[in-house]
Amino acid sequence: MVQHHLTAEVDAVVKQQVAMARLGVGECGTGWQLFAEDGEMRMYRREQEVDGMVVDPLKAVHTVKGITGHEVCHYFFSPQYRYDWETTLEHMNVVETISEDTLVFYQLHKRIWPASQRDVVFWSHIRHLPNDQDRDGPHIWTVVNQSTEHPEYPGCSGKTVRIYLTVCLLCQTIVNPPKDGAPISRNDISCKITYCSVVNPGGWAPASVLRAVYKREYPKFLKRFTAYVINQSKNKPIMF
Numbered sequence: 413m414v415q416h417h418l419t420a421e422v423d424a425v426v427k428q429q430v431a432m433a434r435l436g437v438g439e440c441g442t443g444w445q446l447f448a449e450d451g452e453m454r455m456y457r458r459e460q461e462v463d464g465m466v467v468d469p470l471k472a473v474h475t476v477k478g479i480t481g482h483e484v485c486h487y488f489f490s491p492q493y494r495y496d497w498e499t500t501l502e503h504m505n506v507v508e509t510i511s512e513d514t515l516v517f518y519q520l521h522k523r524i525w526p527a528s529q530r531d532v533v534f535w536s537h538i539r540h541l542p543n544d545q546d547r548d549g550p551h552i553w554t555v556v557n558q559s560t561e562h563p564e565y566p567g568c569s570g571k572t573v574r575i576y577l578t579v580c581l582l583c584q585t586i587v588n589p590p591k592d593g594a595p596i597s598r599n600d601i602s603c604k605i606t607y608c609s610v611v612n613p614g615g616w617a618p619a620s621v622l623r624a625v626y627k628r629e630y631p632k633f634l635k636r637f638t639a640y641v642i643n644q645s646k647n648k649p650i651m652f
């Protein structure tokens with residue numbers, strides 16, 4: 413069977429993004445500044461501009477009790493849940509199904525005054541990796557979203573501004589088996605989440621507006637999304 417033209421790119425970008433996500437905020441050299449904290453959630457950004465546009469890389473780390481990395485990635489990747497947790501979404505559709513673990517999405521985000529409305533086309537890939545620290549521990553799960561071109565969605569509709577992004581959600585399940593050998597319950601598991609994103613907002617938007625949007629929206633997004641996964645998973649069997 414002939415490989416899809418994106419398969420090689422998906423493999424390369426996933427490997428590169430997982431390696432970056434695994435670097436702690438200390439190891440990535442200086443420059444990461446903590447800008448939001450809420451319980452276990454820590455959000456860092458680096459102030460970076462490309463051609464005068466703010467493209468601040470963002471790295472968030474969070475530990476959530478009672479869910480697994482597979483569950484977090486499942487609800488992040490699967491299109492049928494997206495309107496439930498992505499509040500800034502005005503429209504979303506699956507443009508192409510490359511395989512069961514690789515989809516191409518079009519998303520139109522709500523306009524955020526005073527900037528013009530943004531849209532994005534990206535491939536999204538879900539994958540699990542052996543846990544190299546603990547061979548027989550639960551696998552690491554990841555979803556990588558990477559902007560891509562698609563003939564049906566040329567980036568020059570005029571009305572909206574096309575943005576470019578690379579996002580990596582990396583999840584590690586932690587199991588603390590009960591002492592008495594009882595079956596593992598949701599009280600015995602937690603998930604260490606790393607969320608990395610670099611968004612190029614496309615057309616010009618005031619740096620102050622972009623930084624304010626990110627400062628407000630990202631903490632809200634991660635809190636809302638993780639709460640959604642907890643709520644969806646709590647009465648269902650654990651997905652390891």
Ligand SMILES: CCCCCc1ccc(-c2ccc(S(=O)(=O)CCO)cc2)cc1/C=C\c1ccccn1
Pocket residue numbers: 498500519521524527528530532557575577579609611613617621622625626629630633
């Ligand atoms: C002036 C406003 C410019 C920014 C607009 C914008 C750009 C990108 C994105 C965005 C953020 C996360 C993803 S994802 O992680 O792949 C999940 C799938 O949706 C994809 C897109 C959103 C938003 C608009 C608001 C905003 C900004 C952060 C966080 C949340 N919302």
